[in-house]
Amino acid sequence: MRVGVVVFPGSNCEYDALGAMNTLGAKAEFVWHSVTDLSGYDAIILPGGFAHGDYLRPGAIARFSPVMAAVERFAAEGGPVLGICNGFQVLTEAGLLPGALQKNIGLTFLCQPTTLVVTSTNSVLTSGATVGQELVIPINHFSGAYTCDDATFASLLEHDQIVLRYKDNPNGSRGDVAGLANERGNVVGLMPHPERAMSTLLGSVDGRVLLESFLTAHVAA
Amino acid sequence: MNYLVIVDVMPRAGIADPEGSTIERALPALGFGGVSNVKAGKSFRLNVEAESEAAALEKAAALAERLLSNPVIEDAFVRLGEVVGS
Numbered sequence: 272m273r274v275g276v277v278v279f280p281g282s283n284c285e286y287d288a289l290g291a292m293n294t295l296g297a298k299a300e301f302v303w304h305s306v307t308d309l310s311g312y313d314a315i316i317l318p319g320g321f322a323h324g325d326y327l328r329p330g331a332i333a334r335f336s337p338v339m340a341a342v343e344r345f346a347a348e349g350g351p352v353l354g355i356c357n358g359f360q361v362l363t364e365a366g367l368l369p370g371a372l373q374k375n376i377g378l379t380f381l382c383q384p385t386t387l388v389v390t391s392t393n394s395v396l397t398s399g400a401t402v403g404q405e406l407v408i409p410i411n412h413f414s415g416a417y418t419c420d421d422a423t424f425a426s427l428l429e430h431d432q433i434v435l436r437y438k439d440n441p442n443g444s445r446g447d448v449a450g451l452a453n454e455r456g457n458v459v460g461l462m463p464h465p466e467r468a469m470s471t472l473l474g475s476v477d478g479r480v481l482l483e484s485f486l487t488a489h490v491a492a
Numbered sequence: 493m494n495y496l497v498i499v500d501v502m503p504r505a506g507i508a509d510p511e512g513s514t515i516e517r518a519l520p521a522l523g524f525g526g527v528s529n530v531k532a533g534k535s536f537r538l539n540v541e542a543e544s545e546a547a548a549l550e551k552a553a554a555l556a557e558r559l560l561s562n563p564v565i566e567d568a569f570v571r572l573g574e575v576v577g578s
Contacts, residue, residue, distance in 0.1 A: 369564075374510050419564065
């Protein structure tokens, strides 16, 4: 499985994402943000960091990077797309996922392990997990409070798009949302970092079940 | 003509504004009582080349909606500053 890890100027988790994918047996490589053809890839990851310095808003400039038009086409064709942390912010700014990510409640930068609860297996990230399963995965963000209007939130619930929730909400996210998918389930964004929960040496291996799902998921056309 | 346009981007009503509320909570400790409803936003100043004031504002409103604000959580307000050149 060939995985493209998109690198924007200011990305800083691309090596972790690449390493996690290769550990799981994929063949991952970096894709510079000016690339406009993703046809050689089976899956795409937008990693964490501070794309374009997070100027204006996290993801606001990155969504206009040339690669994003290609990511949009890739997603429209059913290709698996995963946005982690800053990548999640880019996906919401690009309109590939609904809602937005705001500054954490209390204006605190949070860097800590969190317990997540799997609330839907209807996505490429959670298909191999079980509903109710608890996963310890670290967060590392300043703007991770998910927000959306009432109609959007109702639609997320109706279509079973909230895939991961915080057990103990650290950042003020609406509905304890830690990760969500599009209706089709092939585009997923989450604020926690599963690629940093790959080894007992680093505190948790709970990211594996998510990233293994991502690598094996088959999306219904 | 070249028009100075000011774009104010503010959190949409009903959307949490952790920056504004943190500032508001800090004020009484500094002796500033009676200040409420503090909202924190951003202000942009743009020189816009256009045929008329209306056209300059229209252009600014379009770019404010597409880039300067996130319409999911923010409102953008455009207004004219003084003319800075011709």
